Amino acid sequence: MGLNCHDTAEIYLRNVFVPEENLIGTENAGFYQLMRFFNESRVGVASIQLGMAIGAYERALEYAKQRTAFGKPLIEHQAIQFKLADMWKDIEAARLLTYKAAWLIDSGKPNPALSSAAKLFASETAIKATYEAVQIFGGYGYSKEYDIERYYRDARVGTIYEGTSEIQRLIIARVIAGKIRF
Ligand SMILES: Cc1cc2nc3c(=O)[nH]c(=O)nc-3n(C[C@H](O)[C@H](O)[C@H](O)COP(=O)(O)OP(=O)(O)OC[C@H]3O[C@@H](n4cnc5c(N)ncnc54)[C@H](O)[C@@H]3O)c2cc1C
Structure with a gap:
């Protein structure tokens, strides 16, 4: 897709x-090692998704300023303003969650609930933002003439x-219920 x-x-x-010299980490502890790796890799995915949301938002904003419909630029129609305002608001929230999760990793205190929350929120933000960007581009959003359909x-x-x-929701729920300790 x-x-x-x-x-x-x-x-x-x-x-x-696997010969002993090629063993990564401790034998029979692979699952837990991989779970710790996810604390970091999920923040990487959150960053990718955040970037896609920002890219779609910036392109939609520019297009909304240029394209005129019913006598005025799209950005002067309140329905379009609301879409852009929601995109901006979600992006800022996703950015803060992602930065906080990354800062905790850099500080040596990764938090699985925050890594999951950043990944969950940033990826859902990217889907909403790219969906609305396609909508703002109208027919061009669906066409390959612009790259907005690729973002989607x-x-x-x-x-x-x-x-x-x-x-991700299961992990957050388990952390807040005290079932995952870190
Ligand atoms: C482009 C791409 C790249 C990928 N790269 C990698 C990679 O590099 N390495 C790798 O290992 N994997 C990779 N994957 C696999 C990916 O991680 C899995 O597809 C994903 O984890 C979901 O697993 P599944 O497809 O087996 O779905 P399933 O586990 O069959 O899940 C199907 C649906 O049921 C839900 N579900 C399953 N269990 C539960 C539960 N306990 N409670 C509630 N809902 C549940 C899921 O959330 C989902 O909505 C990649 C997949 C894609 C599409």
């Missing part, structure tokens, strides 16, 4: 022997990979 510059394929590993397709995977939005 999207991310066409990035090859995706399934890999099966069967009867693989590329953003969609954000709530799926690196753990779905449902799984």
